[in-house]
Amino acid sequence: GAGVSQTPSNKVTEKGKYVELRCDPISGHTALYWYRQSLGQGPEFLIYFQGTGAADDSGLPNDRFFAVRPEGSVSTLKIQRTERGDSAVYLCASSRDRGTGELFFGEGSRLTVL
């Protein structure tokens, strides 16, 4: 596609529920990143994929968070047993392998946990 696509754009769920957020990166971008952004803060790194493998998952806050990218394109961020503190905008970005380091961000998925 022309840009990074994320679905859903908005998700409201109840505490304790399971949530999946999807990211479709720019065609041909091998690197994919998930970030989380809370109100008034900058994006916080969660996980980085190079191809199908998670090359760096050091930003995942705990084992309730998991992400996959089985075919090296679309990625899914999975959150189990959601908590109110998980409420944030989850941003996905993709980039070429190297270059200037320009990350192309999607519009984000706004997650609200009640």
Add this chain to the structure above:
Amino acid sequence: GQNIDQPTEMTATEGAIVQINCTYQTSGFNGLFWYQQHAGEAPTFLSYNVLDGLEEKGRFSSFLSRSKGYSYLLLKELQMKDSASYLCAVRSGGYNKLIFGAGTRLAVHP
């Protein structure tokens, strides 16, 4: 660890010049980036510095001093549409993992 500091808020007048500063502490520094983010929208790339000095791109310029751990973004001929958050981000290591500061909210008024 890594630490990135930038002012929380700034205001400026349409047509004026504004400088947004960013200081950072990081290991394995490999580039500094500035992104613009309008409210409710995705961050968009503005500039990239890896060597010391000034990079100019139209109305926007970015400066880097690696020895001082310091960068600034200079916006000239401010327009109302420049009202946004400006995010300073540092890359360390061998891939494009960026660590972002909290952002500076710039308000441009007539």
